[in-house]
Structure formats: C-alpha cells, structure tokens
Amino acid sequence: MFLGNTEALAVSSEQLKRMNEMRVLTIAMMSMSSVSGAIVGAYVQMVPGELVLTAIPLNIVNAIIVSCLLNPVSVEEKEDIIYSLKNNEVERQPFFSFLGDSVLAAGKLVLIIIAFVISFVALADLFDRFINLITGLIGGWIGIKGSFGLNQILGVFMYPFALLLGLPYDEAWLVAQQMAKKIVTNEFVVMGEISKDIASYTPHHRAVITTFLISFANFSTIGMIIGTLKGIVDKKTSDFVSKYVPMMLLSGILVSLLTAAFVGLFAW
Numbered sequence: 336m337f338l339g340n341t342e343a344l345a346v347s348s349e350q351l352k353r354m355n356e357m358r359v360l361t362i363a364m365m366s367m368s369s370v371s372g373a374i375v376g377a378y379v380q381m382v383p384g385e386l387v388l389t390a391i392p393l394n395i396v397n398a399i400i401v402s403c404l405l406n407p408v409s410v411e412e413k414e415d416i417i418y419s420l421k422n423n424e425v426e427r428q429p430f431f432s433f434l435g436d437s438v439l440a441a442g443k444l445v446l447i448i449i450a451f452v453i454s455f456v457a458l459a460d461l462f463d464r465f466i467n468l469i470t471g472l473i474g475g476w477i478g479i480k481g482s483f484g485l486n487q488i489l490g491v492f493m494y495p496f497a498l499l500l501g502l503p504y505d506e507a508w509l510v511a512q513q514m515a516k517k518i519v520t521n522e523f524v525v526m527g528e529i530s531k532d533i534a535s536y537t538p539h540h541r542a543v544i545t546t547f548l549i550s551f552a553n554f555s556t557i558g559m560i561i562g563t564l565k566g567i568v569d570k571k572t573s574d575f576v577s578k579y580v581p582m583m584l585l586s587g588i589l590v591s592l593l594t595a596a597f598v599g600l601f602a603w
Contacts (some may be wrong), residue, residue: 340366340369344563344564347362352566356575358577359564361406362407363583364405365479365586366560367560368551368586370551378526382548386598389546391583393597395592400593401586401593403424405585405586406438418454424542447563449562451559451565456461456555456570458554468482472529486512489518492516493515494508494511497511517552522548522550522553533545539599542595542601543602553587557583558586561576
C-alpha cells in the first residue's frame with residue numbers, strides 16, 4: 336500500500352522466487368497501481384489531500400479486482416504457503432561479509448532498474464517523436480500546420496472513458512488529454528500543470544482527475560517493475576512477465592479509472 340512498486344517486490348523476493356509465472360504476473364499487474372508512502376507528502380502539496388488518501392486504499396481493492404479479471408490464477412495448496420527461513424537453513428556469516436553481499440545485491444538491482452527505466456522512457460519518447468514527425472509531414476502535404484504525438488493519440492482513446500466518468504464534453508476532452516499525459520510521462524507532470532487551477536474545478540472534475548493521477552501507472556513504471564523482476568526471479572519468469580507488458584499497462588489504467596469512477600459518484 337505504501338512501499339511502492341519496486342520496494343514491495345524487493346522485500347517479497349523470497350516469495351516471488353517460489354511463485355509460478357502466472358502469480359508473479361499478477362503481482363506485477365498489481366504493482367502498477369501502488370503508491371510510495373515517501374511521495375504522498377508531495378502529492379498533497381499539489382492536489383487535495385483528502386482525495387489522495389481516499390484513492391490509495393481504493394487502488395488496492397481495484398487492483399485485486401482487475402488483476403483477477405485479467406489474469407485469473409488458481410493457487411494449488413502446496414503453493415499457498417508463507418515461506419520463512421529457519422535457523423538451520425541460514426549459514427551464519429561475518430557481519431561485514433553479510434553487509435558486503437547485501438550492498439552488492441542491492442547495487443546490482445538498482446543498476447538494472449535504472450537501465451530499464453531509461454530504456455522504456457527513451458523508447459516512449461522515440462515513438463512520440465516518430466509520430467510527431469510523420470503527422471507533421473502528412474499535415475504539411477495537405478496544407479495543415481502542426482502535428483500530434485503519443486499524448487494526443489492516447490487522449491482520443493481516453494475520451495470515451497472521460498465521458499463515462501460523467502464529465503461534460505469540453506471538460507472530458509481536457510481530462511482525457513491529462514490522463515494520456517500521465518500515462519506517457521508521470522503523475523507529477525500533470526499535477527504540476529493543474530495545481531494552480533484545481534481549486535477552481537467543479538467538485539466532480541476535481542475528484543475524477545485527482546484520484547486518477549494517484550498511482551504509478553505509466554511507461555516508466557513498467558521499466559521499473561520489469562527491471563526489479565529481472566534482478567529477483569529467474570530468466571524464464573521475467574521473460575514471461577515481459578510478454579504481458581500491454582496487460583500490465585491496461586491493468587494500471589483500468590484501476591485508475593475504477594477509482595476515479597467510484598470517488599466521482601460522491602463528488603458533484
């Protein structure tokens with residue numbers, strides 16, 4: 336709930352190593368909707384704190400619902416255990432040897448995560464620039480100035496969902512673009528843009544956009560989760576999870592939409 340996606344995976348490493356591939360995928364999908372407690376304070380400085388604290392527990396419930404629908408898993412009795420190390424299973428190490436091993440393992444994990452985040456963000460930016468280039472050339476040929484990128488395309492897909500959330504047509508288009516920008520970049524970019532004007536929004540508009548933003552569901556988070564799993568589980572499991580990156584992103588978006596829809600019911 337408050338550890339964040341990479342931290343929660345890291346502290347659960349012993350369990351993850353003993354889970355089958357489908358269960359690890361479920362954990363990865365749920366991690367898309369987590370929030371780190373360390374940055375909740377930053378959230379409440381930019382958007383209403385009561386909505387932030389409302390969205391966090393709702394994301395947990397909705398993440399369970401969405402992951403069960405998209406990736407139903409039946410757990411066998413032999414797998415349904417809590418793993419713990421017994422004293423006779425642990426080889427006692429000198430303190431500094433243990434410290435060195437821990438630092439080395441953590442350092443490798445951090446480097447893997449950084450590499451994956453950079454690659455995923457760079458890939459998204461490259462795709463965005465490519466779309467802008469193509470649409471700009473097409474627009475020039477037909478006499479229309481300007482271009483559009485990944486944000487605008489995703490915004491078109493998010494527009495029907497914004498309408499279903501009960502927003503007027505003009506507000507729905509704006510919110511859809513903000514949702515798309517959050518998916519492509521991150522929540523802080525959008526929060527920074529709306530922080531000065533959010534007090535003037537209608538209660539429903541304010542509740543919907545704020546609660547949608549309270550999660551890590553974006554392209555860079557996928558890189559963080561895949562990178563963390565690469566450093567924890569075996570290659571077969573991490574490769575299996577990597578095949579379902581679109582499902583992970585879809586899971587994060589659906590969870591955010593469910594949370595926004597639920598909170599929006601009570602804010603008009």
